[in-house]
Amino acid sequence: MRVTGDQALVKKLNKSIVLDTIRRKGPLSRTDVSERTGLNKATVSNLTAELLQQKLVEETGPGESSGGRKPLMLLFNEAAGCAIGIELGVTLVKAALTDLKGGILLERSTPLARHDPESAFAAIREVTAPLLEAAPETPYGLIGIGVGVPGMVDEAGVILYAPNLGWEGIDLKTRLEAEFGVPVVIDNEANAGAAGEREYGAGRHVRHLVYVSAGMGIGSGMIIDGQLYKGAWGYAGETGHMSIESDGRLCSCGSRGCWELYASERAYAYAEASEKNTAADDKKSDAADQASPLPSLTTRELTARARGGHEETIAMYTEIGRRLGIGITNLVNGFNPEKIVVGGPLTEAKEWIEPAMLEAIAERALPYHRRELAISFSGLGSRSAVLGAAHLAVSQFLGRVRVSL
């Protein structure tokens, strides 16, 4: 959006700076805010007065004196409204009611048996109904709904392509806005997860973050300079289809050697096939002839086996970890993020995956990256995407102005 400068912009920018400072670093006095931001004390006072009136900020009483008058501490009022975050999974729809700081007030989930849009809408209604009912009386009420979906989403909130749901061109945003009467943000599940981890999880205060979500596929959410990067048309982050074997396993996307065939739950299918057919080479087994076969066992079942000491399963997870590390190294070398956060259902097997993954990265990443890169697993567990989706709604509600010189 093209913007020119005027006083209104200045005010919006500074107000956003003040609110953000209080939100992230609070409780703070007006003087603290002035010193941290470089804004004049009077400016901070004026803007704070408006934020107080808007109920976005509260005075929580006097703080400690440092040899003079006691400061009046300011705190972000997370109870000024609430948001709903939804993760529309392939088998499960999860939703959480949160305050403006990502605190969970209530959670619900329901299995998703059928994948037609109407069944999904019904599931969404089902999980959100108790949340809507439980929503407390607040100045702003429900400020919006965020949804993370397993597919590519364009800038208008239309789900362009969600192979695991069999959806193409579903205008979820318009539909939900009509139904709930509040602003709705739709984004990819990995993007939502990235937003969640960056705001409330393992990626706090990180400017350049890549969140890798591994489940029945792999998706990445990339945060560049504190903002979700969505690419030219909103479908950045399809790293699951990065080829790590030029002439490897055939993928349903039409390509070969896609990362997710080796480092997501999809890899189980190939392990199953080679177990049935131990002597045979990968390329000769049934699985290899078929594009992206689906596994018959779940992560829950396989981690149970691994815990029981089943060697083949442990070896399989070691290999998945190694392949995860190989793909992550590719992302690191290309992107130079400050931190990588790994999340998604596959992380239940973290115990067996992590060592091999870290080893692969340590061996393969360029030395300068290796030295400064931080890697961790999700800090929010299975809630990354729901919390991130809720945050997307909050973030849109609060607004944000950014200037770069």
Place this chain on the structure above:
Amino acid sequence: MRVTGDQALVKKLNKSIVLDTIRRKGPLSRTDVSERTGLNKATVSNLTAELLQQKLVEETGPGESSGGRKPLMLLFNEAAGCAIGIELGVTLVKAALTDLKGGILLERSTPLARHDPESAFAAIREVTAPLLEAAPETPYGLIGIGVGVPGMVDEAGVILYAPNLGWEGIDLKTRLEAEFGVPVVIDNEANAGAAGEREYGAGRHVRHLVYVSAGMGIGSGMIIDGQLYKGAWGYAGETGHMSIESDGRLCSCGSRGCWELYASERAYAYAEASEKNTAADDKKSDAADQASPLPSLTTRELTARARGGHEETIAMYTEIGRRLGIGITNLVNGFNPEKIVVGGPLTEAKEWIEPAMLEAIAERALPYHRRELAISFSGLGSRSAVLGAAHLAVSQFLGRVRVSL
């Protein structure tokens, strides 16, 4: 850099908008600028008056009347100063003196025989001397020097690691600023190339661009939202070390299957090895035991062979093209750029590379990317990096303020 809003910022922003509009869309009347930018006529008049005084803009006389008073046309004054762009290659140092619009006033180059820093400085002195002498009398004189180097550069302009030169931790910026007494910008060669293509070449008006530079290695310059993306510590874009064969050829970086071993001039070495040892598998040949062997033949020699109809060479280029396409697909799936521009010395073999490359991308990229993605070869030929480097200096000189809501 943290910025708060005040009137000075507003003015800087609007002035930058006006200058940019005139620079890109000129000649324009004040009214045109007002309409295009949304700024008030009076504001445009005031800012224009300052730009005229600063000699950055010129009045070029009356334009066509459209039924009223004739407009006074405004044009960016590219002759207000000049810049020098330098490409420090492994075997060649190139430099160009340009005006503020990237017009080349004079070019020089000199071979680089030895790689120690002092030899490189001497070469830089040698190529720039005639340019400095030829620099015309202008209001601002030489406004700065930009340098593209084959390695990783941090934010302070220190060359952290340039394997092909054997450099580590060379503070080129400070050194050159002391020598020339003007601001110096140092960046990776691929980043400079990306800037050049985006400003003056095949990537004009593209918001999200990836420039792939293929020569003795592969590097990428990524432009996100019109700005070079440098990653957390400035070393984004090392895509040459993206693994496209998890357990493939051993690379000097310590990893395996790095893209540049298959799709840059380095691939020649493996072709040479397998020619000597036709029956042997890649993994058993000499070349495979050694990390990143260097080829004995140059692109010039090999393209001559290919032109002569030498089948093995043509097959090799076809394979290089296919591998280029595989890596580019990975970038496309992850980044979703609007356009990919391929440049660098390897593009001399475009004729044999391009079909296989395009075919691989068409087969392998996700359908939604495929549909909208534009791919082209460098529009500036071997001048991408020099012109880009010069532009980096110009861009820093002119300054730029950006606001996003």
Place this chain on the structure above:
DNA sequence: AAAACTTTGTCTATTGGATAAACTAAGTCT
């Protein structure tokens, strides 16, 4: 050729937000 209209660019008064500095309020230290 005069009158009416159009377009360009400047001038003027107004608005609104940031700021420095003075000031008031409310504490601590000796």
Place this chain on the structure above:
DNA sequence: AGACTTAGTTTATCCAATAGACAAAGTTTT
């Protein structure tokens, strides 16, 4: 009790953008 500190507000000033009036310089109509 008096001196000193720190927090937050008030006041006068500055400055850039803006709308709208206006002057300048053209074209079109009568």
